[in-house]
Amino acid sequence: MAETTLSSNIQAYQKKTAANTLTRLLRYSAVRLVTLFVTVVVGVYLTILIANMGGYVDEILRGEIRERISVSISQNPAYRDYTVEQRNQLIQAEIAQEEERLGLNQPFLIRSLSFLRNALTLNFGRALNMTSDSGSRQVSLILLERLPSTLVLFGTSNLLLFFISVFLALALSRHYGSWADKIIVALSPTSAAPPWFYGIFLILIFAAWLRVLPFGGMVSAPPPTNRLEYALDLLVHMILPASALFLSSIFLSIYNWRTFFLIYSSEDYVEMAKAKGLTARDIERRYILRPTLPTIVTSFALLLIGLWTGAIITETIFNWPGLGRTLYRAIGLYDTPVIVASTIIFAYLLAITVFVLDFIYALLDPRVKVGGAQ
């Protein structure tokens, strides 16, 4: 009798804790999503303010419209017989019409809020000056068109960089103090120079001097029609930019990971594992990689979403038709819709990644409990 009440008590308790876990998770997720959304809103609004130079871009646009319309009307033979007054009236009317079409008749503060609403709802609208290769002014088309070329270049070089540096670092941490280790440590300051710096030298050496690789671009002109040849051509064009990206961070990256692994390989339980007679490979897999997994996953996730922005200057140097160069052109042309769209996508990607990572940590590390502090 007493036992049955006890077991039913335990069952009730277990049910209660399960329900508690669910409400805890839901509450945590809700709070987290709201805070992340606020962060995104603030970030995007700041971007809108900066990309519009606090409203000054509107002035520039007004000036451009005024100039374009005055010139076109004063040079239009159809209006040659008009008096100055009439022509001015016509110009004013057209300017007002054009400004209304672009929404420039409203104050910037109100415009910025409607920009924000459009941006948050992923309604990117039309670019001011830029067009996609097919001639469209749709911002989403302009960006999507550039995505594959950025992914191909940065995906390849960053994934290579990531896996090569993690595995070399693991090997180095095993041979701490060896010659290879010392060389890598000594070379790590070379990563202070950005990839485009290496890019310039690589272009000088391999394109200008040795003439074995192309200066830039993604494919030869005209592009090969055969699929295989196209792929090979793309590969040849990728060698220099990918090497520049790779060279500029490989040593620092290896150095970072190696130091990180070294910290974890001096833990008592690693020593214990050695004393138990585990092989070096098992120790690495179970006792060093396992506790460092959250950090590895984090940097890998950030690396993946970092592909979205590309590398602005490196792409420009190599004339690579990716998102980075598009952003570079958009900044030069004051094409705020393109800049804002690129930023908001990155902000959303970042927020989603951060949100998902919280749950991944809880899965990977038994000490982490999602929303446990509340």
Place this chain on the structure above:
Amino acid sequence: MSQVNLAPTFSTQQDARPVLLSVQELRVWFELRRFGFGHAGYVHAVDGVSFDLAEGETIAIVGESGCGKSSLMKAILGLNKPTAGRILFEGQDINQFDAAKKRWYHSRVGYVQQDPFGALPPFMPVRRILEEPLIISGVKDKDERMERIRKGMEEVKLSPVEDFMEKYPHMLSGGQQQRVVIARAMIMEPKLLVADEPVSMLDASVRVEILKLLRALQERHNLSVIYITHDLSTVSYFSERIFVMYAGQLIEKAPVRGLIDRPAHPYTQALLTGTSEPDARNALTYKEIPPGEPPSLVKPPSGCRFHPRCTRIIKGECDVNEPLEFTIEDRHSVSCWLYKG
């Protein structure tokens, strides 16, 4: 030093038990490099250590931090390669083992570390921690593994077993963590247990329990134990002999009572007066702690390594010649020129 009530009374006579572990003229030196390149000498962490450990015998190695205790222990565990000398386990040199033999040796030697929380991987539940040594040594049958884990946990009084099986180390108290560490060391039913300050990180209230547990395990399994500590007050709980280590050498070897009642080496005498029994009467007594600091292990002093700090130095002898080992009574030997004859 007042009598510790729990101190066991071991016989001090020469025993006829077979030798399990024999350390012979062991030297563990670490090379120092200048700016990571040129040779800049050696750290003489262990410098000529010899002793025999019988089956079922428990010894304590005491000494200040930095005297080479841990390097000696790691050499015995096979983690440090000896620079010279040999370590024989059941008559076989452990540094000449092939991979399979090495695995066998690792299963014969248990290891209890100082910091229980650091010694347990934070991402493994207790069951997994205890299961791993069994998997390594090739216990294929899952039921057999679980049965041995259950037995091992009961032996260290982690019961009810089910409550602890799926717990992670951070969910356990310090004493429970150390019990898991001991269970892990014992799960392969080793013949030798190396305990590196197993209680120094624990609460005073838990210390005695853990020491009692270790002693119970030692008696039940006829374990040989090497107990490494800097704390003389816990030694008498379960050691037969004490080795005093100073600057990489064993300077005095004696049965516990003989050493505590009649310390021979000036360093041991100083160490014993420095030991504080948890007794209020000791609070005001003057403790004659040896002046100075332990010597550099890179350039150890000539002659006796203790001579710069020694109050009874014999000029012209102690600072020139390295002392020989003199036997002053049964099983009590000391490396000091004061006992030359």
